[in-house]
Amino acid sequence: MPLFFLLDENLPARVFRAIQRHNESEALALDAVCVGQFSDLPLSSDDGTVLRWADREGRILITEDKSTMPSHLEEHLLAGRHSPGVFLVRQGTPIPALIEFLVLAAHASEPAEWENRIEYIP
Numbered sequence: 001m002p003l004f005f006l007l008d009e010n011l012p013a014r015v016f017r018a019i020q021r022h023n024e025s026e027a028l029a030l031d032a033v034c035v036g037q038f039s040d041l042p043l044s045s046d047d048g049t050v051l052r053w054a055d056r057e058g059r060i061l062i063t064e065d066k067s068t069m070p071s072h073l074e075e076h077l078l079a080g081r082h083s084p085g086v087f088l089v090r091q092g093t094p095i096p097a098l099i100e101f102l103v104l105a106a107h108a109s110e111p112a113e114w115e116n117r118i119e120y121i122p
Helices: 013-025 047-057 069-078 095-108
Strands: 004-007 031-034 060-063 086-089 118-121
Touching (some): 004 013, 047 060, 069 118
Parallel strands (some): 004 031
16 A cells, blocks of 8 residues: 655655656656645644644655654654654755655555654655
């Protein structure tokens, strides 16, 4: 079962455009949406709202927010909530390497492998 992703608004827009280009030309598509695409997840949503939305929709959050997201995920889990997971993109990661990781994760792993944890990528 492929993974589903939610791109945090702190990621550059070029990441989402790269995913769209990948999906146009490759057989192993990525199912990714962005914060701000939905009325119940507008731009400037706080981390707690983003984590609850990702949980409800079964989407792994992809973010560069290393300053607050780890602590917010910890609070989220301590409150008895669940997370499909968080992929924390290291600063300076080339977009092709990020796309390659996402394709591999989405099509060669199971959602349970990422639940309730942060994975620093790549």
